[in-house]
Amino acid sequence: MARPVTNAAFEGLLAAAGYGNAHAAFARQLNHAGREQGAWRYDAASVYWWLRGRTPGENVQAAMTETLARKLGRPISAAELGFGALSSTGSCVYPASVDAAIDATDQIWTTLAKHHGRTTDGTFDSGKALQAALGWRYDLPDETVNRQGRQQVTATDVLSLYALADHFTDMDRRHGSGSPHTRAVMADLLVRQVGPMLRGAYTDTVGRDLMRAAATLAGQLAFMSYDAGEHAMAQHHVILGLRLAKAGNDRLYGAHLLANLATQAVFLGHAREAARLAEAAIDGAGRAPATVLARLHATAATAYGQAGERRACQLALNKAERCLGRTGTDPGPRWIGYFTPAHLAGAALRCLGDLGLYPQALLQAPEALNLGSQNTRTRALHTALIASTHARAGDTDAACDWSRTLARDVASVQSVRLRQRLRELANNLRPHQSSPQVNEALVALAVTPAAT
Template sequence: MLRDAGYDNAHAAFARQLNHAGRAHGTWRYDAASVYWWLRGRRPERRVQATMADVLGRRLGRPVAIVELGFTAAHVAAHVPYPVSCSDAIESAERLWTTLTKQSSSPTNGTFDSAQALQAAIAWRYDRPDKPVSRNGRQPVTTAEVQSLYALADHFTDLDRRHGGGSPRARALMADFLVRQVAPMLHGAYTGSVGRELMRAAATLSGQLAFMCYDAGDHAIAQHHLTIALRLAKAADDRLYGAHLLANLATQAVFLGHAQDAARLAEAAIDGADRAPAAVRARLYTAVASAYGRSGERRACQTALARAERDLDRASAHASPRWAAYFSPAHFAGTALKCLSDLRLYTQALRYAPDAIALAGRNARTLALHTALVATTHARAGDIDASCCWGREAARRATDVHSARVKHRVSELIAALSPRQALPQVNELLVAFGTTPPPN
């Protein structure tokens, strides 16, 4: 409807018209970023929807019903119940993986459900541990077979970091592997010790697929995979990996604007991790900091960042689980940069810029995310020349990955630079991004 009304490339203009039309309801300060989130499933209040329908109706020359805007359909929540038992988790996982093999070509219509996420966190934290996980199926499962799953998880993780999770083919390939190879193993015959290791491996694979779906912008499916992975980690009695998954759920909630719920999820992860190694604590505290930074709680955010940095300094590779090895000083610096930028402490934020881009080449997506973030922070700080310099680098790196999150970071950069589009260097960069900025 925005396209038909002539607002396809003028989201800021549409937001201004909406603010003007809604002045009877108070002072609205919607902007192009607001429109971005509405198009991705966030639902405004009913009165905002009614005003939106009026604005579009005047532009289209016909009455527009609220139902035509699509918010009712877009708000259908993902059905992501936390499985009661390990057997339920196995059945749910197989159904979900099978569904994804058929739907990987396009995102689902569901949205992230904060209430379900919090319920899953409570159940994971406080439900009693499972009894030893054993099974008497047809296919015997050995320790060596389970260990081979970790090698494949590493392979998919490497693909994700190098190319992004936005490739439907990569997600379909992983889902097909889970259906054909992992599901039969979960239904097989194994002892309690092998069973726990199998649940841990299945949780690792499901958690990786969840992150790929999140990076692709398929948030309902990502949440469902994280919920299943959380339950499998519970069955494996792996509290540390469960806390990591819960922190990933918090990270997704932050990205989607559910900052307060994200803080609860991240705090629950820290509480549930108990006596975690320093590297794990550092990763968890960055999730806490991200949530508080997004919600504008400066003191809580800076406290969490300080704890994360202190724990990272104490981290030992020998004492950390294998999945925590990825978390480096560069990852922490990227989080600190984002948090302080969210708090509008741009000078402090940019002190972390050099460390944030000191990543290994295999982290192509993170490099693209951090580079675009540095450019955006410079723009918000008023240094347009530096922003354009980093923006050109971000444009180059963004072409190497398929990631909805990278596209979002680029859109934030474009929004930050658009008010200065009359400057030649800004206009050149916007053209490089293939974007025609909205009129002021």
């Protein structure tokens, strides 16, 4: 049984233009109108899904208005098409097919590139996050991802995308992602370079690697959006990355993305949902390299710590420590190389502090700061966490001492997450502001560049 039409406005325009019973003809005209965008291969099935709720990208809608305006002899606005506001990040639904994922990336990358600096609509949706986890874990694999298009994509082309991801990853770790310009630049590169490749021509082998590379880029942009406080945008990119990783048969990177979604849920206070996401990532990763498993168990520990589940938290920490002790035998994929004993110590510091186990938490402090010079933001986050843990433990002298070291670490970092840590530190110190030393630290925190 055919699904009912949900976009009556688009249906009416097609009928008025003579395409009511000629959806394939409309798709051919659309492909012709969009030839400068690369090789589109829309067909009658594409029109079917647009009529039933699927939203094409902004440049596709522009080609639709051009095609319909030519037939109707009058201007057509994008609003008349009935697809809703283009600036919305959408509903964060896990795409059912590779083509749907490609359409969704086109839409969201174009939106981000054109509307940088504008706060996006929507909030983190834990229900959609869990649905995406189920889709990633249990949907059948894609039989093939080969594609016919105008631009031929080679293995060498795909390698260049990994270099692009490395560049933005390094910039993010050094400076944070609070500047909307940084994310807009990345989105613009994705629109101009990666989008046409996804719509190009490639074999199944090249296509799988292309999907993995695109998932890596979507995952990096997701993490940058999360660091900038754009939580709906971050969630949408993680979900798209999950679908692309699924198409690329990369279960390890998919598990990593799901753990990132769990980390975001912890930040937003959705502890129990975060724990479920982390456990789904561990289950989906299967017999993964030790470093990957260490990271996943560390994420689960932070979720259980925030939820107050002491036994589950400590069990997850123990598993993470044991896994990290085995990393010499199998270092894992290149992208997990960032996760070091310092990152595990930071996770332990966080979750043990959440459980009120302050002495045990502070034992992690020296290792948590044993970071490479490129990890500027992580060093600042860990330093602020150490200071807050001292304050919560009642040692305001130590908290103030650590607060003074923050100025060196935060000067060049723009990060909403870091601002949140600084606010938490100030809130933990404020009950003791009658102390001159604490008051001085509060004044210094208030004028710290990262706090404004």
